[in-house]
Amino acid sequence: MQGDGHECRGFNTRAAHILGSDKTPYGATNAPLYLSSGFSAESADELAERFAGRRPGYIYSRISNPGVSTFEQQFASLEEGRGAIACSSGMAAISAVILTLCRTGDRVVAGSSLFGGTLMLFDFLLQRMGVDVEYIDPSETQNFARAADGAALCFVESIGNPKLDVVDVGALAEICSTAGTPLVVDSTLATPYAAPGRRLGAHLTVHSTTKFAAGTGNSVGGLVVDTGLFDWKKCRDPEVSESAGRFGSELGFLALARRQVTRNTGNGMAPFDAFLQCTGLQTLGLRMERHCANAQALARFLERHELVESVNYPGLQSSPWHDIATKQFGEACGALLTLRLGSSTRALRFIDALDLAINTANLGDVRTMVIHPASTIYRDLSEQSRRSAGVTDDLVRVSVGIEHIDDLIHDFDCALKNGETDDTTT
Amino acid sequence: MNLKINGTDTTIDAPSLTVVELLKQQNVDMPDMVSVQLNGEILERDAFENTTVKDSDEVEFLYFMGGGAIDAG
Numbered sequence: 001m002q003g004d005g006h007e008c009r010g011f012n013t014r015a016a017h018i019l020g021s022d023k024t025p026y027g028a029t030n031a032p033l034y035l036s037s038g039f040s041a042e043s044a045d046e047l048a049e050r051f052a053g054r055r056p057g058y059i060y061s062r063i064s065n066p067g068v069s070t071f072e073q074q075f076a077s078l079e080e081g082r083g084a085i086a087c088s089s090g091m092a093a094i095s096a097v098i099l100t101l102c103r104t105g106d107r108v109v110a111g112s113s114l115f116g117g118t119l120m121l122f123d124f125l126l127q128r129m130g131v132d133v134e135y136i137d138p139s140e141t142q143n144f145a146r147a148a149d150g151a152a153l154c155f156v157e158s159i160g161n162p163k164l165d166v167v168d169v170g171a172l173a174e175i176c177s178t179a180g181t182p183l184v185v186d187s188t189l190a191t192p193y194a195a196p197g198r199r200l201g202a203h204l205t206v207h208s209t210t211k212f213a214a215g216t217g218n219s220v221g222g223l224v225v226d227t228g229l230f231d232w233k234k235c236r237d238p239e240v241s242e243s244a245g246r247f248g249s250e251l252g253f254l255a256l257a258r259r260q261v262t263r264n265t266g267n268g269m270a271p272f273d274a275f276l277q278c279t280g281l282q283t284l285g286l287r288m289e290r291h292c293a294n295a296q297a298l299a300r301f302l303e304r305h306e307l308v309e310s311v312n313y314p315g316l317q318s319s320p321w322h323d324i325a326t327k328q329f330g331e332a333c334g335a336l337l338t339l340r341l342g343s344s345t346r347a348l349r350f351i352d353a354l355d356l357a358i359n360t361a362n363l364g365d366v367r368t369m370v371i372h373p374a375s376t377i378y379r380d381l382s383e384q385s386r387r388s389a390g391v392t393d394d395l396v397r398v399s400v401g402i403e404h405i406d407d408l409i410h411d412f413d414c415a416l417k418n419g420e421t422d423d424t425t426t
Numbered sequence: 427m428n429l430k431i432n433g434t435d436t437t438i439d440a441p442s443l444t445v446v447e448l449l450k451q452q453n454v455d456m457p458d459m460v461s462v463q464l465n466g467e468i469l470e471r472d473a474f475e476n477t478t479v480k481d482s483d484e485v486e487f488l489y490f491m492g493g494g495a496i497d498a499g
């Protein structure tokens with residue numbers, strides 16, 4: 001701080017300079033890793049006071065850990081949110097939100113195109129818990145408004161995986177605020193770089209930090225951020241509103257989620273994963289810039305390619321979601337694109353013919369990754385779910401990495417041509 | 427002024443402080459994540475700046491991010 005009131009607002013500045021690093025032991029410039037299950041106290045009274053929440057301090061790493069807190073604060077700051085809770089995976093973060101806000105008899109409103117894992121969680125576990133899930137196309141705002149009324153929460157993805165549809169988060173948030181229903185936005189594919197959750201207007205955001213936050217595919221993690229935009233005193237769930245009465249309107253959700261859910265389900269993030277992901281987060285902005293530029297360039301190339309039936313990328317003019325994507329995210333329309341190749345056989349051959357791009361279920365890695373969703377992530381889902389998510393048999397999902405664009409274009413071009421040669425010779 | 431902070435008598439070398447100033451003066455870690463009760467009433471965050479703490483007040487900081495505060499309140 002120069003003492004002139006200048007507040008560092010730049011994304012990369014805030015990402016690189018870790019909060020609280022002025023207080024690290026020995027002046028360590030990076031956030032230390034605390035591999036300790038428990039934390040001791042100087043007296044029995046001191047530990048009792050920590051349990052009572054009357055003194056700060058760590059207790060046990062299932063509940064919280066200094067390095068994990070650093071990751072939570074860093075991510076919350078990039079989301080311009082009130083605070084965050086880090087979980088063992090993206091799915092763990094979504095589960096934590098559900099377990100905090102839903103109970104038997106409740107109804108959840110979900111966007112109709114969601115990531116396969118989330119769909120399976122909703123269709124299997126939620127139904128088992130006696131929570132109804134109503135799927136609504138979020139672009140049909142009137143239907144959405146009708147459904148949001150009386151629901152425990154509404155859940156959408158800011159950029160759908162793999163449909164790559166982009167929801168107007170601000171419009172949905174307005175509907176949800178009027179209905180008194182929290183809007184939960186999975187912003188894994190957008191990341192805080194494309195749009196901080198608070199600026200989007202979401203009430204809560206969830207992220208699979210396994211992806212772009214970690215950046216190099218070295219760990220699994222997730223996180224829920226409270227943007228501070230929902231008044232939890234008005235939450236329909238009596239325990240959430242009671243928590244808001246005790247801890248404040250803005251902190252009601254986080255307090256209940258930490259004290260009763262992540263603490264007791266043990267689905268918090270492990271310290272080592274937090275350390276890796278904190279390291280990744282520092283370069284999120286730089287990587288996203290290249291991810292998005294490469295995705296845009298590769299999408300343009302593929303769109304003109306005679307062997308490609310169609311390309312879907314929110315940054316392309318041809319995407320039905322181009323306008324809302326650029327309004328919300330500017331040029332950062334994400335790293336995912338999909339292409340259709342006419343048949344399942346062609347799609348599989350194309351994947352096999354790629355050399356640089358890796359055939360794997362992960363995404364958001366510095367390396368370009370591809371997958372055939374219909375035979376993998378979506379294989380256990382119903383035809384209806386696949387259709388809603390835009391998963392056709394000939395679809396290939398590409399998570400564009402940060403390689404040199406010429407190398408990527410060369411790899412894709414060769415694979416398209418070589419895959420085609422195979423097709424005609426057999 | 428003399429305050430009771432989380433049950434402990436505390437003397438502070440100032441006639442009054444806003445809640446924001448008190449959080450700073452007490453070196454509270456992660457002040458964004460701390461709930462504050464003043465004389466038994468929970469204070470909303472947007473009131474921190476304009477609420478002053480005076481002699482004989484009782485202040486409770488609640489640190490829930492560590493997972494505690496199960497019985498607090």
Ligand SMILES: Cc1ncc(COP(=O)(O)O)c(C=O)c1O
Pocket residue numbers: 089090091092115117118157161186188189207208209210220221222
């Ligand atoms: C949009 C989205 N949400 C959630 C998840 C689940 O995250 P994780 O694998 O970290 O549990 C994924 C994983 O691919 C995802 O793409």
